[in-house]
Amino acid sequence: MQVIDWDLAVATGTRLVRPGPQVSREEARRAVAELRRLSRVAEGHVREFTRIDTDTAPEPATIVDRPGWIKANVEGFRVVLEPLTQRMAARKDQTPAIVSAVGSRVTGVEVGAVLAFLASRVLGQYELFLPPDPSGRAATGRLTLVAPNIVHAEQELEVDPRDFRLWVCLHEETHRVQFTGVPWLREYVRAQMTEFLLVSDMDLSTLLDRLRSAADAVADAVRGGEGNLIDAIQTPEQKEILDRLTAVMTLVEGHGDYVMDAVGPSVVPSVADIRAKFHRRREGGSRVDRTVRKLLGVDLKMKQYAEGSTFVRTVVDQVGMDGFNKVWTSPETLPTQEEISRPERWIARVVGAPALPEADGTAG
Incomplete structure (x- = not known):
């Protein structure tokens, strides 16, 4: 049983996505080659700065166009949603065939439309969930x-291309180092996502209630309120899980932002100009664009960058990089959402109170 018609999602997304900028074949070839090279340059800077060791052999980044990004994300969605698909398949006798067929096509179109919107905005990502390779590994x-x-x-933005490309690579390479250097982190995120999906209520009355909540969220967002679809359609059990997921993703996104700006001044000469212009770009867009971003939770992701970066910067300033890296020890050492906002509480719980300086200014 298909929850989503994945082929239709790809077809819809690639049909709706806007074309990229007009550049010559040679310009495109040079951009691809430089991005591959700079991703390797960035990895070295990130490993040295973060002090996170990983045994994974470095690989050049995969460079894609907008339709390629859509196809890659559909593959990831299929992997993530597999537990839910299996559970619904076990209930297939309870669902009329026509409902399953129509429902999967409707959701396929919806997923494709969302991916088309995002595909023209995403600069890069570390894809955690991929199908097995041909050998089954x-x-x-x-x-x-x-x-x-x-x-x-x-x-x-009218910024230096080489500097901007390296700046982007620094952020995305930080995610690769996080998830390859912290062995349990990927499985922790997967387990939380699986649990989030499997605590969904599937009865008709609950579904109708959530649809009404989603409609209210759309109306609120259009009026300029804070409504978003993610909050509207989740159950109380899912909210608890989502709080944990939000905390860990705020940490990894904020860590990426912190690293790209901390490493930047030494290797990206125009980093201050890039950051200022990019921040204005994040907050811009048309009224429709801002409304869609809010509904899809994209604005929440922007908030995560800022909150997570502040948390990392505060902790590193107080206890150093080695003290901060205790965050990667186990799921129990991850910050809660409250600790993200109050870094001193995480420091007290995980690192312990730092020694007070002596009268001459040296540490005791």
């Missing part, structure tokens, strides 16, 4: 950079 993850979006952003 589970994939460990893949760093993907969306070349047309990076080129479009650097043209729109």
Whole structure:
């Protein structure tokens, strides 16, 4: 049983996605080659700065266009949703065939439309969930950079292309180092996502209630309120799980932002100019664009960058990089959402109170 018609999702997304910037074949070839090279350069800087060791052999980033990003994310969605698909397949006798067929096509179109919207905005990502390779071995993850979006952003912002590309690579390579250097982190995120899906209520009355909540969220967002679809359709049990997922993703996104800006000044000469212009770009867009971003939770992701970066910066300033890296010890040492906002509480719980300085200014 298909929850989503994946082929239709890909077809819809690739049909709706806007074309990338107009560049010559040679310009495109040079951009792809430089992004691959800079991803390797960035990895060295990230490993040295973060002090996170990983045994995974370095690999160049996978460079894709917008349709390629859509196809890659559909593959990831299929892996993530497999537990839910299996459970619904076990209940297939309870669902009329026509309902399953129509429902999967409707959701296929919806997923494709969402991916088309995002595919022109995402600069890169570390893909955690991939289908097994041809031998059946589970994939460990893949760093993907969306070349047309990076080129479009650097043209729109009027920034130095080489500096901007390395700056983006620093952020995305931080995610690769996080998930390859912290062995339990990937499985922790997967387990939380699986649990989130499997505590869904499937009865008709609950579904109707959530649809009404989703409609209210759309109306609120259009009026300029804070409503979003993620909050509207989750159960109380899912909210508890989502709080844990939000905390860990705020940490990894904030860590990525912190690293890209901390390493930046030494290797990206125009980093201050890039950061200022990019921040304005994140907050811009048309009224429709801002409404869709809010509904899809994209604005929440932007908030995660800021909150997570502040948490990392505060902790590193107080207890150093080695003290901060205790965050990667186990799921129990991850910060809660409350600790993200109050870093001193995480420090007290995980690191312990730092020694007070002596009168002459040296540590005791």
